Amino acid sequence: MAKENNNDFMANIASALVTTDVIVVADFAAAVRSNVSGAVVTFSGDVRDNDHGRAVASLEYEAHPTAQSLLEKVAREIAERHEVLSVSVAHRHGPIPIGESALVAVVSAKHRKAAFSACADLVDEVKAQIPIWKHQVFTDGTDEWVNCA
Amino acid sequence: MAKENNNDFMANIASALVTTDVIVVADFAAAVRSNVSGAVVTFSGDVRDNDHGRAVASLEYEAHPTAQSLLEKVAREIAERHEVLSVSVAHRHGPIPIGESALVAVVSAKHRKAAFSACADLVDEVKAQIPIWKHQVFTDGTDEWVNCA
Amino acid sequence: MAVTLRFYAAARKATGTSEMTLEPSVALHLLDQAVAAHPKLLGVLGQCSFLLNEVALHDFDTQVPDGSTLDVLPPFAGG
Amino acid sequence: MAVTLRFYAAARKATGTSEMTLEPSVALHLLDQAVAAHPKLLGVLGQCSFLLNEVALHDFDTQVPDGSTLDVLPPFAGG
Numbered sequence: 001m002a003k004e005n006n007n008d009f010m011a012n013i014a015s016a017l018v019t020t021d022v023i024v025v026a027d028f029a030a031a032v033r034s035n036v037s038g039a040v041v042t043f044s045g046d047v048r049d050n051d052h053g054r055a056v057a058s059l060e061y062e063a064h065p066t067a068q069s070l071l072e073k074v075a076r077e078i079a080e081r082h083e084v085l086s087v088s089v090a091h092r093h094g095p096i097p098i099g100e101s102a103l104v105a106v107v108s109a110k111h112r113k114a115a116f117s118a119c120a121d122l123v124d125e126v127k128a129q130i131p132i133w134k135h136q137v138f139t140d141g142t143d144e145w146v147n148c149a
Numbered sequence: 150m151a152k153e154n155n156n157d158f159m160a161n162i163a164s165a166l167v168t169t170d171v172i173v174v175a176d177f178a179a180a181v182r183s184n185v186s187g188a189v190v191t192f193s194g195d196v197r198d199n200d201h202g203r204a205v206a207s208l209e210y211e212a213h214p215t216a217q218s219l220l221e222k223v224a225r226e227i228a229e230r231h232e233v234l235s236v237s238v239a240h241r242h243g244p245i246p247i248g249e250s251a252l253v254a255v256v257s258a259k260h261r262k263a264a265f266s267a268c269a270d271l272v273d274e275v276k277a278q279i280p281i282w283k284h285q286v287f288t289d290g291t292d293e294w295v296n297c298a
Numbered sequence: 299m300a301v302t303l304r305f306y307a308a309a310r311k312a313t314g315t316s317e318m319t320l321e322p323s324v325a326l327h328l329l330d331q332a333v334a335a336h337p338k339l340l341g342v343l344g345q346c347s348f349l350l351n352e353v354a355l356h357d358f359d360t361q362v363p364d365g366s367t368l369d370v371l372p373p374f375a376g377g
Numbered sequence: 378m379a380v381t382l383r384f385y386a387a388a389r390k391a392t393g394t395s396e397m398t399l400e401p402s403v404a405l406h407l408l409d410q411a412v413a414a415h416p417k418l419l420g421v422l423g424q425c426s427f428l429l430n431e432v433a434l435h436d437f438d439t440q441v442p443d444g445s446t447l448d449v450l451p452p453f454a455g456g
Binding site: 194210211213214215240251252272275276277278279280281282283284294295296297 | 385386387390421424428431448450451452453454455456
């Protein structure tokens with residue numbers, strides 16, 4: 001989980017969490033900050049009350065048993081691929097109320113461009129690599145598993 | 150400060166603040182969240198204890214009297230240029246302790262790519278357009294105005 | 299002698315069950331039997347990825363040995 | 378009859394003062410006088426941008442009228 005950085009003495013730190021608990025992006029951001037880092041970029045993917053124009057009543061995520069270890073792998077890869085100091089990511093599963101976070105991703109770096117690139121890359125990789133599924137129930141009583149025709 | 154969006158009924162909201170008060174990115178993030186937004190991206194530019202390998206003892210920002218109105222202009226431009234719901238940016242001036250935020254930028258959007266692009270663009274524009282200067286005092290007693298030979 | 303097929307998300311909705319127990323065989327034959335038992339699975343299966351004992355499975359001629367778990371994963375939708 | 382030159386950040390450090398009062402003239406002549414009074418300003422001036430009454434000034438032949446403010450802005454370093 002640590003490597004030598006090209007331009008400083010710090011080892012990168014990567015952490016990942018798949019949980020049914022509430023996740024608050026500010027808590028994860030606080031954990032990656034340091035007096036060395038100059039830039040912290042965060043992403044929060046929040047449960048919306050609408051999707052493709054339809055009103056969402058409730059939403060639930062399901063996580064495969066391998067999700068935690070795969071999320072750790074993705075976090076480490078991001079920390080190695082970018083010039084960053086610290087990477088932290090968490091995905092919530094189970095029912096999530098509208099407005100609360102389903103995914104939080106935070107990155108600290110000395111420089112802002114690396115922080116933005118790494119955070120965007122992290123979110124892309126989570127969506128592509130992590131076996132988690134989203135089930136939406138609409139206000140009209142219908143439901144769907146997202147991304148599945 | 151508002152415009153018709155292409156893909157929804159929401160008007161964009163842009164706010165900007167130049168202040169000597171402490172700025173906390175989570176407060177600004179909370180202000181841009183809504184049950185409509187699916188993605189919130191934040192940037193915090195924090196005062197580091199080092200710069201180009203030299204130990205920083207203290208740091209102060211100076212803002213030109215036009216900084217507030219120019220920051221409002223930049224925030225509006227970002228809100229118009231990207232498919233986002235809300236944009237908020239704040240720059241602190243005066244002395245800032247190490248570890249605290251000098252700049253916070255937050256964007257909410259329906260989709261993550263727009264949120265990341267807009268937030269990165271916002272930070273770039275602030276750095277390029279806003280008449281604010283950074284004065285660093287190093288632990289060896291020397292000092293400098295950053296970006297000025 | 300048995301292997302377990304596990305169905306997640308839309309695959310579970312299509313089969314109406316979270317798992318099936320079958321005799322060891324090649325993966326393709328196991329999935330054929332699952333579709334035979336639960337015809338709606340056919341509409342989902344083409345979009346799925348598969349894990350054999352938690353490792354990605356790409357070759358459907360692979361023999362699934364006794365005690366194995368074959369997971370049927372619909373398209374991911376995290377984030 | 379007077380105009381005010383205001384110096385910010387590194388420009389203020391170079392002149393040792395935050396402002397100077399001069400007779401109205403073209404911008405170039407005002408800046409010449411500032412350099413004459415504060416020779417260290419010359420090292421900063423080439424990197425600066427300028428505001429005449431808070432509007433960007435690009436033409437140094439512009440006449441700076443009585444009551445105006447001409448601001449000398451070193452390279453920005455916000456963020």
